[in-house]
Each structure stands twice: as structure tokens, then as C-alpha cells.
Amino acid sequence: MEHKNTLLTLAYDGTDYFGWQRQEGVKTIQEELEKALSKLLKKEVNIRGASRTDAGVHAFCQLAILKEPHTIPINRLALAINSALDTKDIVVKDAILVNDSFHPQNSVYKKSYSYNIYNAPFQNPLCSRYSHFVHKPLDIEKMRQASKEFIGTYDFKAFCASKSMAKTTVRTIYSLDIEQKDELISINITGNGFLYNMVRIIAGTLIDVGLSKKKKEDIKEIIFSKDRQRAGKTSPACGLILKNIYYNLD
Amino acid sequence: MEHKNTLLTLAYDGTDYFGWQRQEGVKTIQEELEKALSKLLKKEVNIRGASRTDAGVHAFCQLAILKEPHTIPINRLALAINSALDTKDIVVKDAILVNDSFHPQNSVYKKSYSYNIYNAPFQNPLCSRYSHFVHKPLDIEKMRQASKEFIGTYDFKAFCASKSMAKTTVRTIYSLDIEQKDELISINITGNGFLYNMVRIIAGTLIDVGLSKKKKEDIKEIIFSKDRQRAGKTSPACGLILKNIYYNLD
Numbered sequence: 090m091e092h093k094n095t096l097l098t099l100a101y102d103g104t105d106y107f108g109w110q111r112q113e114g115v116k117t118i119q120e121e122l123e124k125a126l127s128k129l130l131k132k133e134v135n136i137r138g139a140s141r142t143d144a145g146v147h148a149f150c151q152l153a154i155l156k157e158p159h160t161i162p163i164n165r166l167a168l169a170i171n172s173a174l175d176t177k178d179i180v181v182k183d184a185i186l187v188n189d190s191f192h193p194q195n196s197v198y199k200k201s202y203s204y205n206i207y208n209a210p211f212q213n214p215l216c217s218r219y220s221h222f223v224h225k226p227l228d229i230e231k232m233r234q235a236s237k238e239f240i241g242t243y244d245f246k247a248f249c250a251s252k253s254m255a256k257t258t259v260r261t262i263y264s265l266d267i268e269q270k271d272e273l274i275s276i277n278i279t280g281n282g283f284l285y286n287m288v289r290i291i292a293g294t295l296i297d298v299g300l301s302k303k304k305k306e307d308i309k310e311i312i313f314s315k316d317r318q319r320a321g322k323t324s325p326a327c328g329l330i331l332k333n334i335y336y337n338l339d
Numbered sequence: 340m341e342h343k344n345t346l347l348t349l350a351y352d353g354t355d356y357f358g359w360q361r362q363e364g365v366k367t368i369q370e371e372l373e374k375a376l377s378k379l380l381k382k383e384v385n386i387r388g389a390s391r392t393d394a395g396v397h398a399f400c401q402l403a404i405l406k407e408p409h410t411i412p413i414n415r416l417a418l419a420i421n422s423a424l425d426t427k428d429i430v431v432k433d434a435i436l437v438n439d440s441f442h443p444q445n446s447v448y449k450k451s452y453s454y455n456i457y458n459a460p461f462q463n464p465l466c467s468r469y470s471h472f473v474h475k476p477l478d479i480e481k482m483r484q485a486s487k488e489f490i491g492t493y494d495f496k497a498f499c500a501s502k503s504m505a506k507t508t509v510r511t512i513y514s515l516d517i518e519q520k521d522e523l524i525s526i527n528i529t530g531n532g533f534l535y536n537m538v539r540i541i542a543g544t545l546i547d548v549g550l551s552k553k554k555k556e557d558i559k560e561i562i563f564s565k566d567r568q569r570a571g572k573t574s575p576a577c578g579l580i581l582k583n584i585y586y587n588l589d
Contacts, residue, residue: 100461100463100464100465101464102464102465102467147464147465149463149465167461171461177462177464177467178464179464180461180462180463180464181461182460182461183461210432211350211417211421211430211431211432211433212427212430213350213399213430214350214351214352214397214427214428214429214430215350215352215397215399215469215580217352217427218468219465330465
């Protein structure tokens with residue numbers, strides 16, 4: 090039986106990659122996957138991702154659509170691609186069939202990211218690949234209070250890198266909570282979509298709050314200013330993990 | 340002021356190393372640290388570790404003693420060594436002065452290890468450096484019950500690799516508990532000392548229990564048999580983390 094429109098769910102360690110999207114002369118997740126699929130299906134294969142993660146960003150749950158028809162049994166496809174991959178940095182976790190109307194961007198209605206911070210006097214080499222190291226003590230309670238100020242529908246232009254091409258900078262954040270386990274702090278954020286570098290700038294702003302450089306009361310003011318200069322720094326890519334992508338199948 | 344007998348606390352990602360102990364022709368943690376210290380103190384420096392971790396094993400808290408006299412202020416030493424290290428895989432977290440009687444093995448009275456298992460249908464590339472992947476579902480409750488059977492003072496010969504040189508195979512396990520967070524399972528074990536591969540063989544045995552290949556009732560029988568063949572496999576090094584070393588300062 091021939092299958093077309095296959096939706097792949099995948100996880101990756103982005104440390105050694107120039108992000109998701111294929112680019113000339115650098116190693117990307119998309120290219121590695123396309124190489125594996127081309128080997129498997131014995132023809133040139135292109136896929137399309139639901140989210141363009143940046144260089145060094147990780148994913149626990151990225152989506153990619155494969156439009157190329159194939160005859161590999163769908164319940165064997167993830168394992169077959171994993172065997173064809175030249176790296177252990179990328180793992181296909183699931184493959185399902187979707188119909189023609191499925192679009193990797195338009196069918197998505199919600200995304201979740203986590204931003205990990207390792208907060209201790211010294212770096213932990215067992216955490217450094219997947220977290221941003223902050224050696225000054227962070228006041229988590231202050232960060233928790235400030236985080237609630239982001240929830241809602243706002244123009245998040247102040248939290249968007251200038252090179253963004255987005256048509257509108259209005260986004261809705263559904264939830265933002267901060268989890269702590271020993272020295273590891275995770276900022277968990279869910280929204281209907283995120284602007285370029287938005288999660289990393291929110292993380293940088295919340296770190297400023299944790300260091301008492303900014304106050305909870307500043308957050309709304311920064312949002313309403315629409316001024317990128319008022320928000321915190323863009324926190325490093327290594328701390329960012331694309332956690333989940335929610336989509337409609339019809 | 341000249342200092343001697345400095346005790347270093349360090350963490351490392353052991354993935355790319357042939358273990359702690361210096362060996363001809365391979366990269367080891369001890370050698371990397373000695374290289375950094377030699378550069379810093381401008382003379383050949385030797386250190387001695389409290390625990391010989393195997394190839395691929397990690398440490399959150401290893402101890403090493405530096406007997407070479409030096410004049411670096413003790414509260415600046417950890418940072419100075421970290422700057423001199425050629426790698427980010429190793430971090431010195433603390434340095435304190437100890438007296439002549441301190442011995443990196445004899446002064447230690449308790450050690451803790453964690454053994455991490457990632458239990459899901461597919462591997463997670465964000466966990467694979469620091470956990471052993473088991474794709475068949477594990478029954479954690481059975482593992483928890485069986486884990487209690489190890490607590491106490493026993494001859495653990497059945498849980499010791501044959502190439503061990505230990506004078507006695509009697510050890511005391513003070514605690515063994517199993518933590519679960521989503522797909523990640525951690526076996527946390529504390530004892531007065533551990534035989535060669537002991538934690539990894541206990542982990543392999545508990546995995547057998549989780550897979551219903553062994554029962555809680557088998558554990559004591561295996562211990563009393565003193566027969567290595569009766570215990571489970573030696574689980575891979577990547578899952579093992581030396582968590583803590585407890586010592587007396589007098």
C-alpha cells in the first residue's frame with residue numbers, strides 16, 4: 090500500500106546543528122533527516138517542519154511532514170528512519186498518516202517550549218548542554234510572580250528579534266510557569282505561536298527579574314512600550330527546548 | 340601563604356573519557372585535571388581521586404586531593420583551575436584545605452550513586468548521554484519493592500565484576516530508592532563503599548525485576564548465592580553518576 094502525507098514526530102539534541110532549516114554549507118536537522126529519508130526511499134526527499142528551531146536549540150517534540158509517497162508500513166517507519174540516520178542526535182518517535190489538507194504550519198494551534206536555567210555558583214557539566222548557566226542566585230518567587238504578567242493576548246514586539254519577518258507581532262500566551270528541581274529552573278511556556286527569539290527574550294527578562302534588575306511591575310510596561318531595548322537579553326540557545334506542538338487533524 | 344593538601348570537589352561528563360584514572364594513550368579525567376593544575380602551578384602535578392569511575396561514567400561530586408604546595412588563594416582556586424582546563428566537560432566546584440591525615444580513600448565513609456534509566460518506546464536524544472535506554476515498559480512498583488532487599492550488610496560477591504581486586508566483598512547499603520519523573524527513572528543508592536561494577540549490576544538486576552524476568556524474592560537468593568551469573572547484566576556506563584562522597588575531616 091502506498092502512503093503519502095506522513096507526519097513525523099521527532100526529538101533532537103540541537104547542540105551541534107545550525108538549527109532545523111536546511112542551509113548551504115552547514116549541518117542542520119532537516120538535512121540529516123532528508124538524507125536518511127532519501128537513503129530509505131531511494132529518491133531525493135524533502136520534508137517540511139512545523140517550527141524552525143534556531144542553531145543550538147533542542148526539541149523534544151518537533152513535527153515534520155513528508156509528502157513523498159512510500160510503501161513502508163507506517164508502524165515501522167519511525168524505526169526504519171532511525172536506523173537510516175547517521176546520528177544519534179535525532180530520533181523519530183512517531184509517524185502517522187494525515188490527509189492532504191494537513192499543513193505543518195496552518196494546522197498547528199498551540200506550541201510549548203521550556204527554557205532551562207542552571208542556577209548554582211559553578212556550572213554542572215551534566216546540565217550544560219541543555220541549560221543556560223546563571224551563577225548569581227535567582228529569586229524564583231519574584232520570577233514566578235512576574236511570569237504571570239505575560240499571560241494573555243498582547244503585541245509582543247518588545248520580545249521579538251529585529252530580523253523577524255512576522256506579519257503581526259500579536260501573540261497569545263496561555264500559560265507560563267516556573268518549575269524548580271534543585272539547581273535546575275525550567276520556564277514552561279505555552280502559546281498560540283512565538284515570534285523570533287520570543288521565548289529566549291522572555292527568559293532573559295525573567296532572569297533580570299530573578300536578579301532584581303527588573304520588577305514584576307515592569308513587565309506590562311515593557312510589553313506596551315513595544316521597544317526591544319526595554320526587554321532583557323536574548324538568553325542562549327542551549328537552554329531552549331521545543332516541548333510540544335498541538336495540531337488539528339481535520 | 341603556602342597551602343598544601345587541598346581537597347577538590349569536581350563534576351564531570353564522562354562520555355568522552357576512559358574513566359577517572361590516568362592511563363597511557365587514552366583521555367582520562369585525572370589527566371585533564373593534572374594538565375590544568377600543572378599549567379597553573381608551573382610544575383608537574385599529581386592528584387589522587389577518592390573514587391575510580393569507569394569509562395563513560397559521570398560525576399556530580401568526585402573528590403581529588405592535591406598534595407603539591409601552592410600559593411593560590413583557596414577561595415580562588417576552583418575558578419583558576421576551571422580557567423586552566425581545556426574542556427568544559429570537567430568543572431571544579433570547590434577547594435578546601437585539609438590536614439596531612441586526610442586520605443582520599445580512608446577518610447571516606449559513605450558514597451552515593453544514581454543510575455538513570457530512560458524508559459519509553461523511543462530514545463530521547465536529550466537524555467541519552469546520561470541515561471540507559473530501556474524501551475520495554477518497566478514496572479516501577481516491582482522495582483521499588485525489590486530494591487529494599489538490597490539494604491543491609493551482605494557479601495555482595497554476586498554483584499561484583501570478576502576482575503575486582505577487593506579484599507572483601509562485604510558492603511553495607513544504607514539506602515536504595517527509585518525516583519520517577521516522566522520517562523526518567525533514577526535508582527539512588529548510598530552505601531559505605533561499592534565493589535567493581537556493583538551499582539551497574541544492581542541496576543541491571545532491578546531492570547530484570549521491572550521487566551518481570553526476576554522477582555523481589557530472587558534478590559536475597561542471588562545475594563546468598565555469591566554467584567555473579569545469577570545477578571542481572573552490567574548496565575551501561577552512561578547511566579551511572581557518582582552523586583556524593585561523604586568524608587571525615589579529622
